[in-house]
Amino acid sequence: MGTARSRLLAAALDLFMRHGVSGTSLQMIADELGVTKAAVYHQFHSKEDIVEAVIAPALAELEAVADAAEAQRRRNDRLRVALEGVVDLVVRHRGLFAMIMTDPQVGRLVRSRPPLRGLEERIEAVLTGPEPDAETLVNSAMVSGALMVAGLDPRLAGLDDETLRRHLTATVFRMLHVRRRATS
Amino acid sequence: MGTARSRLLAAALDLFMRHGVSGTSLQMIADELGVTKAAVYHQFHSKEDIVEAVIAPALAELEAVADAAEAQRRRNDRLRVALEGVVDLVVRHRGLFAMIMTDPQVGRLVRSRPPLRGLEERIEAVLTGPEPDAETLVNSAMVSGALMVAGLDPRLAGLDDETLRRHLTATVFRMLHVRRRATS
Numbered sequence: 001m002g003t004a005r006s007r008l009l010a011a012a013l014d015l016f017m018r019h020g021v022s023g024t025s026l027q028m029i030a031d032e033l034g035v036t037k038a039a040v041y042h043q044f045h046s047k048e049d050i051v052e053a054v055i056a057p058a059l060a061e062l063e064a065v066a067d068a069a070e071a072q073r074r075r076n077d078r079l080r081v082a083l084e085g086v087v088d089l090v091v092r093h094r095g096l097f098a099m100i101m102t103d104p105q106v107g108r109l110v111r112s113r114p115p116l117r118g119l120e121e122r123i124e125a126v127l128t129g130p131e132p133d134a135e136t137l138v139n140s141a142m143v144s145g146a147l148m149v150a151g152l153d154p155r156l157a158g159l160d161d162e163t164l165r166r167h168l169t170a171t172v173f174r175m176l177h178v179r180r181r182a183t184s
Numbered sequence: 185m186g187t188a189r190s191r192l193l194a195a196a197l198d199l200f201m202r203h204g205v206s207g208t209s210l211q212m213i214a215d216e217l218g219v220t221k222a223a224v225y226h227q228f229h230s231k232e233d234i235v236e237a238v239i240a241p242a243l244a245e246l247e248a249v250a251d252a253a254e255a256q257r258r259r260n261d262r263l264r265v266a267l268e269g270v271v272d273l274v275v276r277h278r279g280l281f282a283m284i285m286t287d288p289q290v291g292r293l294v295r296s297r298p299p300l301r302g303l304e305e306r307i308e309a310v311l312t313g314p315e316p317d318a319e320t321l322v323n324s325a326m327v328s329g330a331l332m333v334a335g336l337d338p339r340l341a342g343l344d345d346e347t348l349r350r351h352l353t354a355t356v357f358r359m360l361h362v363r364r365r366a367t368s
Contacts, residue, residue: 134343138351141337142330146359149329155321167322174358175330 005043005053008033012050017095021051021105051109055100058093059116065089066122075129079178082126084169086147091165094151101148127176143172189227189237192217196234201279205235205289235293239284242277243300249273250306259313263362266310270331271352275345278335285332311360327356 011032015024026047030037044050065085072078090097100106110116127140150156150168173180195216199208210231214221228234249269256262274281284290294300311324334340334352357364 134347135351135354137337137339138334138343138348139355141334141340142352142355144337145329145331145333146326147329149332150322150325153321153325153328156325159318159322163318164322167319168326170319171323171326171359175355 008040008043009050009054013054013095013099016051016054016103016106017099020103021047022103048109051106055096055110058089058096059119061089062086062119062123066119066126069126070122076179077182078126079176080173080180080182082123083143083172083176083178086123087165087168087172090147090151091161091168097148097151101152139176143175146172146175192224192227193234193238197238197279197283200235200238200287200290201283205231205287232293235290239280239294242273242280243303245273246270246303246307250303250310253310254306260363261366262310263360264357264364264366266307267327267356267360267362268353270307271349271356274331274335275349275352281332281335285336323360327359330356330359
């Protein structure tokens, strides 16, 4: 059951990325798995349920990143933990973030759900701190854009995770003046 | 005639930003201007023609930026001129870039046209230089994302052009290790 579910989610993500969510039907997912549409319905009642299940693991990881960052006392450490965590997520879930960014239907669905909206706000609050000035707001917005598009650019598709992670981290640290070491 | 045309384009951009291109009809543009749909047809034969006319001035400016950057001999000056020019464009045409980024129909239309695709490639070539390594590719992709999303973030909507321009420029310079002064 666990295996069937994870195979279904992997097939769905693959189809979503190739055809968009609106261009993917439950029948296409069933065909991809070599099962009947009824078998897909047995596990998920709608395409929206499948989209939610596809993104759920990344959401849980993002929540853990927010928890870890908020637990830091110093501003540099909060920024460092949040940025390292988000970079790691973006690198390991490149396809997923590309889908969320480029598929308008997924973007709307994801952003309309309280868990993700709340999570985005928590990460943003860590990045800007309380009562941010204009420079901090601009830099924080730029970091979001820089990380999202980095997962989409076809010129980066050939880079291995470790290389991409290292350069993304170095640059977002530079953008926000973050020191690399934990402050003690 | 010139005035009627520019009023039509301003009304169209406003409607595109509020309703999306696919949600805007020629009739809506006519209503907004208080003219008949025939009067709109007299100037533009399709919505695509209007979209092209709306983005044409920014494209011409982007071409001038590419020309000016390519005319610099030193790498630091090429980067500096390209980044200052693109930042200025993004700041002055915030609404337009938001539309290009968020409206899938506009994005497809814009990117399918040779002039813009060629321009994007020219700017990218200036940013990365010949035979870029992984770090340069990652940073260049991040700059694109950082500048695009900066024009979209609602938290930045209240910033005046000069403030936004100053912070965007400082941060993209830092991302790409660009020195502020012309090299002599």
